[in-house]
Amino acid sequence: LYGLHGKLLADRKERLLEQLKLADRRRQRVEQLSGGLRRRVELAKGMLHQPELLLLDEPxxxxxxxxxxxxxxxxxxxxxxxxxTIVLTTHLLEEAERADRIAILDRGRIVAIGAPEELKATVGGDTLTIETDQPEAVIEALRRELQLEAQRFDHSVRLELPEAHQWVPRIVEVAGESLKSIQVGKPTLEDVFIDKTGHRFMELEVEASS
Known part of the structure; x- marks a missing residue:
């Protein structure tokens, strides 16, 4: 087993059982364990030879x-x-936030690569999201009255603006009675994905599962 045997193998197994909180399960068969515990066993097997690089596919x-x-x-x-060094794939953007560097893929193509904060800094200022029953009318009104370009996503309209909170009163006035809500926030990895691909991350997940 990776050329390990004797006391060295026994010591490493014991240490991994303790680190992964599996010591009390040492005599159970793997098929009797829950999904989470089985995943820990897989990690223990992968770490037995103390690799410098660990590759994980949606762990x-x-x-x-x-x-x-x-x-x-x-x-x-x-x-x-x-x-x-850990290289892993994930469909959960909150997990990607924990990485030192991430590569965002869209349909098999890398569209952005860098540290999470660096990527979020590439989005133009704050993000402003409008919920409305008439997204196309709101987009046209923003373009006509305020010379602002926006994107539509279902019943929401999204803009990237520096100091977006300063635009809120004027946007509320332009959107009129069709406005349901308006939200201003700092860019997220979801915003980076939208900025680089033109569609939401969740839309790609739905497409992949259909």
Whole structure:
């Protein structure tokens, strides 16, 4: 097993069982374990030979929130305490936020790469989202009255603006009675994805599952 045997193998197994909180399950068969515990066993197997690089394909898929939190606690321990380089794929943008560097893929093509904060800084200022029953009419009114360009996503209209909060009163006036709500926020990775691809991340997930 990776050329390991004897006391060295036994010591590493014991250490991994403790690190991954599996010591009390040592005599159980893997097929008797929950999905989260099975994922820990897979990690233990992958770490047995103390690799410098760990490759993981959507490791948190199918895990409940508690198991996902435990998984990420261990991954961050590997990165921060043991210096392991981890390359993983994920469909969860909140997980991507934890990475040192991320590559955003859209239909198999890399559309952006960099640290999360660097990527968010590429979005033009704040993001402003308008919920409305008449998105096309609002987009046209914004273009005509305020010379602002916006994107439509279902029943919402999205803009990128510096100091977006200063625009709120004028946008409310232009949108009129069709306005349901308006929200201003700092750019997120979802905003980066929209900026680079022209569509929402969730739309790609729905397309992939259909």
């Amino acid at each position: 948190s898929t199918g895990l409940d929130p508690g198991a996902r939190a435990d998984l990420w606690q261990y991954l961050l321990f590997l990165r921060d305490e043991l210096g392991v």
